[in-house]
Amino acid sequence: MATNIFFKLNGDEISYEVKDHWTLLHLLREEMGLIGTKEGCGNGECGACTVIVDKLAVNSCLYLAIEIEGKTVETIEGLASTSGTLHPIQQSFVENGGIQCGFCSPGMIMSSKALLDENPDADREEIKHALAGNICRCTGYIQIFESVEAVKGMGGQNE
Amino acid sequence: MSKNNSEFSVVGKRIPKLDAAQKAMGRAEYIQDIKIPGMLYGKILYSKYASAKIIKIDISKAMALPGVHVVLTGEDVPKKMKMGFYKDNPPIKKDKVCSFRDEVAAVAAISPEIAKKALDLIEIEYEEQIGIFDPEKAMEKDAPLVHEHTKSNVLKLPWNIHYGDVEKAEKESAFVVEDRFTTTGVTHCCMGTSGALALFDATENLTVYTNTQIPSLAQKDFLETLKILGLENKRVRVIKPIIGGGFGSKLDTYAYEHIAILLAYKCRKPVKIVFDRVEEFKATSTRQPTVTYIRQGCDKNGKLTFRDIRMILDNGAYTSWGATTPTVMMMPISSLYRVKNIRYNAKCVYTNNTYSQAMRGYGNPQATFAIESNIDMLAEKAGIDPIEFRRINQNVPNETTPQGFKITTCGLAECINEVEKELKSGIAKEKGVGVGMASLIHVGGGARIYKSDGCGAILKMDDYGKVDIFTGGTDMGQGMDNITAQIVAEELGLLAEDINVVHSDTDICPWDVGAHASRSTFVAGNAALGAAKKVKQKIQEFASKLFDVPAEEIKFKNKLVFVPGDQEKSMPIDKLLRKAHFSKNGTMLMADYFYDPDNESFGKDFKCNLSATYTFGVHGVKVNVDEETGKVEVLDYIAAHDVGQAINPLLLEGQVYGGVLMGLGYALTEEVVQKNGENMNANFRDYKLFTAKDAVNIKAPVFETADEAGPFGAKGIGEPGCVPTAPAVANAIYDAVGVRIKDLPITPEKVLAALKEKNG
Numbered sequence: 026m027a028t029n030i031f032f033k034l035n036g037d038e039i040s041y042e043v044k045d046h047w048t049l050l051h052l053l054r055e056e057m058g059l060i061g062t063k064e065g066c067g068n069g070e071c072g073a074c075t076v077i078v079d080k081l082a083v084n085s086c087l088y089l090a091i092e093i094e095g096k097t098v099e100t101i102e103g104l105a106s107t108s109g110t111l112h113p114i115q116q117s118f119v120e121n122g123g124i125q126c127g128f129c130s131p132g133m134i135m136s137s138k139a140l141l142d143e144n145p146d147a148d149r150e151e152i153k154h155a156l157a158g159n160i161c162r163c164t165g166y167i168q169i170f171e172s173v174e175a176v177k178g179m180g181g182q183n184e
Numbered sequence: 185m186s187k188n189n190s191e192f193s194v195v196g197k198r199i200p201k202l203d204a205a206q207k208a209m210g211r212a213e214y215i216q217d218i219k220i221p222g223m224l225y226g227k228i229l230y231s232k233y234a235s236a237k238i239i240k241i242d243i244s245k246a247m248a249l250p251g252v253h254v255v256l257t258g259e260d261v262p263k264k265m266k267m268g269f270y271k272d273n274p275p276i277k278k279d280k281v282c283s284f285r286d287e288v289a290a291v292a293a294i295s296p297e298i299a300k301k302a303l304d305l306i307e308i309e310y311e312e313q314i315g316i317f318d319p320e321k322a323m324e325k326d327a328p329l330v331h332e333h334t335k336s337n338v339l340k341l342p343w344n345i346h347y348g349d350v351e352k353a354e355k356e357s358a359f360v361v362e363d364r365f366t367t368t369g370v371t372h373c374c375m376g377t378s379g380a381l382a383l384f385d386a387t388e389n390l391t392v393y394t395n396t397q398i399p400s401l402a403q404k405d406f407l408e409t410l411k412i413l414g415l416e417n418k419r420v421r422v423i424k425p426i427i428g429g430g431f432g433s434k435l436d437t438y439a440y441e442h443i444a445i446l447l448a449y450k451c452r453k454p455v456k457i458v459f460d461r462v463e464e465f466k467a468t469s470t471r472q473p474t475v476t477y478i479r480q481g482c483d484k485n486g487k488l489t490f491r492d493i494r495m496i497l498d499n500g501a502y503t504s505w506g507a508t509t510p511t512v513m514m515m516p517i518s519s520l521y522r523v524k525n526i527r528y529n530a531k532c533v534y535t536n537n538t539y540s541q542a543m544r545g546y547g548n549p550q551a552t553f554a555i556e557s558n559i560d561m562l563a564e565k566a567g568i569d570p571i572e573f574r575r576i577n578q579n580v581p582n583e584t585t586p587q588g589f590k591i592t593t594c595g596l597a598e599c600i601n602e603v604e605k606e607l608k609s610g611i612a613k614e615k616g617v618g619v620g621m622a623s624l625i626h627v628g629g630g631a632r633i634y635k636s637d638g639c640g641a642i643l644k645m646d647d648y649g650k651v652d653i654f655t656g657g658t659d660m661g662q663g664m665d666n667i668t669a670q671i672v673a674e675e676l677g678l679l680a681e682d683i684n685v686v687h688s689d690t691d692i693c694p695w696d697v698g699a700h701a702s703r704s705t706f707v708a709g710n711a712a713l714g715a716a717k718k719v720k721q722k723i724q725e726f727a728s729k730l731f732d733v734p735a736e737e738i739k740f741k742n743k744l745v746f747v748p749g750d751q752e753k754s755m756p757i758d759k760l761l762r763k764a765h766f767s768k769n770g771t772m773l774m775a776d777y778f779y780d781p782d783n784e785s786f787g788k789d790f791k792c793n794l795s796a797t798y799t800f801g802v803h804g805v806k807v808n809v810d811e812e813t814g815k816v817e818v819l820d821y822i823a824a825h826d827v828g829q830a831i832n833p834l835l836l837e838g839q840v841y842g843g844v845l846m847g848l849g850y851a852l853t854e855e856v857v858q859k860n861g862e863n864m865n866a867n868f869r870d871y872k873l874f875t876a877k878d879a880v881n882i883k884a885p886v887f888e889t890a891d892e893a894g895p896f897g898a899k900g901i902g903e904p905g906c907v908p909t910a911p912a913v914a915n916a917i918y919d920a921v922g923v924r925i926k927d928l929p930i931t932p933e934k935v936l937a938a939l940k941e942k943n944g
Contacts, residue, residue, distance in 0.1 A: 101210035
């Protein structure tokens with residue numbers, strides 16, 4: 026079964042015919058070629074596939090594609106400006122050592138964005154809570170927390 | 185804490201990881217992201233038993249499924265094709281399986297879904313046999329043999345040393361303690377799962393895209409595979425995509441790589457195999473589980489007299505390079521602290537468990553857990569404060585250890601002082617709160633475990649003052665790229681961003697033994713420095729004629745080539761390069777360099793100077809133990825290291841933080857649970873990593889002892905973060921509530937049981 030759905034993806038209006046069993050992750054990666062969203066477990070346990078749907082960070086591996094009908098989806102590809110300028114959160118992760126192997130980074134950055142969009146002054150405990158579903162094996166998380174905290178000091182450009 | 189930092193322009197600076205922006209944008213291509221036109225998807229079928237005979241395999245239904253191109257079984261694998269340190273592991277097993285992880289068939293199909301379906305259609309008849317899962321039991325005389333052709337499950341590996349006279353020293357000791365410690369199998373949990381893509385070109389040369397830490401040795405293994413397939417004199421090109429984490433998990437070649445090659449060869453189409461997470465847990469290896477019997481003694485003043493260790497390692501069903509971890513275990517055993525009399529015997533034992541292999545620290549965490557837990561016990565028996573006890577026995581610079589390791593620079597004393605300051609800074613002792621510490625020695629200047637410990641680099645400069653450096657080194661997120669760029673930039677007076685580090689392709693990158701033993705900064709760094717120095721010399725010779733001054737007066741800084749104090753004699757480096765290029769008999773500035781450190785492979789009695797220098801460190805931790813639940817909370821952590829010189833403190837701290845958290849998982853939560861050889865926790869809910877919620881405060885002070893052999897003084901720091909973590913935690917728990925846990929991981933259940941026993 027396939028259904029035609031309409032949704033907003035990184036600011037663009039999209040119409041797409043999706044099969045009912047596709048996950049949002051499958052739609053993004055395998056059908057639309059948006060490889061920035063990663064599959065770390067396929068089971069909602071690691072957060073590598075995190076995208077933002079209607080302002081909420083979700084595991085796209087657990088989210089059925091047909092359910093984004095009428096919704097707004099943000100992925101890692103939508104963060105930097107079209108001229109290539111990094112989003113302040115991306116820039117902060119780069120500058121503060123928040124990225125090593127980088128496999129968790131897109132998901133980590135999307136979870137951070139969902140948090141900061143909602144709560145720009147998030148403290149360490151709130152950051153820990155928001156990122157609890159995003160596993161990182163490289164960094165020990167410290168420089169990731171510092172990256173999120175440092176966004177505040179970057180001129181409040183966070184949308 | 186360095187004397188020289190201010191002299192450097194690029195070295196010692198917190199320069200963001202070179203590929204971080206690409207990764208932050210989601211543009212980095214991992215093996216998961218690579219697609220090639222016409223590519224098929226490979227899947228592997230694994231054994232249903234830990235030990236069984238394969239009676240019959242029927243692949244007809246799988247072959248008949250539309251979309252399936254190839255189905256392979258053990259019958260299709262040439263007999264000679266075997267992997268591993270012992271060559272005891274065929275990529276697909278034929279008549280017998282020895283672990284649940286054994287590959288019994290493989291499929292290539294037009295989609296992953298069809299490939300998976302095809303696996304379900306393969307019918308196999310097994311005859312289950314009795315397995316053996318406990319390495320100590322597997323050593324017993326009547327134990328079932330994992331491999332029938334061997335006489336015993338104990339591998340014939342000669343891990344035996346005896347320096348001095350342990351028995352005599354024991355008799356003369358004032359205090360002796362002995363105990364038994366065990367460690368379990370933990371696994372790497374790289375966020376990017378394993379995978380490989382193999383394709384043959386029209387003339388049957390092979391390209392393999394693979395997540396590997398050993399591109400050159402993988403190339404050698406794959407060449408052997410081609411040879412066995414009858415493809416003599418063909419080429420193998422290994423391309424590394426961006427690697428989603430290594431930690432030692434990619435230091436062998438694996439069945440999935442060889443199977444991808446076999447499938448691709450059979451159908452002459454590109455074939456990609458990528459593991460899903462369950463497969464990553466079940467079909468990749470663990471750190472060696474160990475049983476350690478240790479005795480240590482000291483005189484009445486606390487001076488160590490002897491160390492006597494017997495160790496049993498669970499090899500699992502096949503033998504990876506990890507079977508050589510006892511050689512690295514020898515390092516802390518013979519050389520952590522000053523002990524004259526040393527005895528060590530290790531046995532690797534076949535079991536029907538998943539086979540174990542290299543993991544960050546390569547045996548050092550297991551050995552250090554037993555040594556450093558036992559040191560605290562000995563200090564207590566001798567009535568000496570554990571910090572003071574370590575100070576009495578600490579390694580010092582310019583001394584040769586009983587195994588022949590030449591300690592040159594050594595900042596262990598400084599690290600002990602720093603950790604002491606931190607641990608004693610707290611207020612009065614609270615109930616349930618305790619502190620503990622543990623030290624480490626690790627190879628910091630390569631480790632000669634192969635014929636060559638070298639790394640090659642080729643450097644070329646273009647007309648615009650930019651550098652391309654082709655290095656044998658491997659980046660898997662740890663920062664080899666930055667280290668290379670910063671070293672080259674420092675030497676040539678450029679910025680790190682002027683240096684393009686290419687480390688991805690055996691067609692263009694020189695040989696390197698691999699990203700192991702914390703060797704990239706030291707060895708790949710020295711290779712890059714050597715190439716940069718050669719190019720620098722060529723530029724100096726050219727500029728010397730241009731400026732009419734002796735070559736050695738020419739300096740490089742801020743992209744300028746100049747003679748200090750003479751403003752006339754100065755030129756932007758790009759202009760100078762163009763002058764060199766476009767003049768008569770023009771020249772391009774290029775150089776190659778192969779650096780093989782001045783270290784030694786094991787000689788008689790395993791004596792040698794294994795590494796060109798050694799890294800030291802001390803970790804201290806403060807914990808709170810809840811006596812009601814047994815739960816251990818890490819309150820504060822300090823990991824002090826002597827790193828020679830931090831080339832990039834930002835990335836160095838990242839290595840230490842990440843290593844420590846991995847070590848805390850080892851200490852407290854992580855365990856691959858195998859029940860009669862079957863993995864019982866193949867997911868992130870049941871395999872308990874530290875999450876962001878559990879993250880702890882870590883201080884990571886560095887001491888810069890400026891090692892003469894290191895590039896700009898640097899030593900390796902990739903692994904030390906997870907080496908002494910577990911014993912530091914175990915010691916802190918003892919300090920907090922008076923129970924000594926000797927078996928990892930230290931779960932609340934174990935703490936609670938020990939408390940119950942202690943309190944009656």
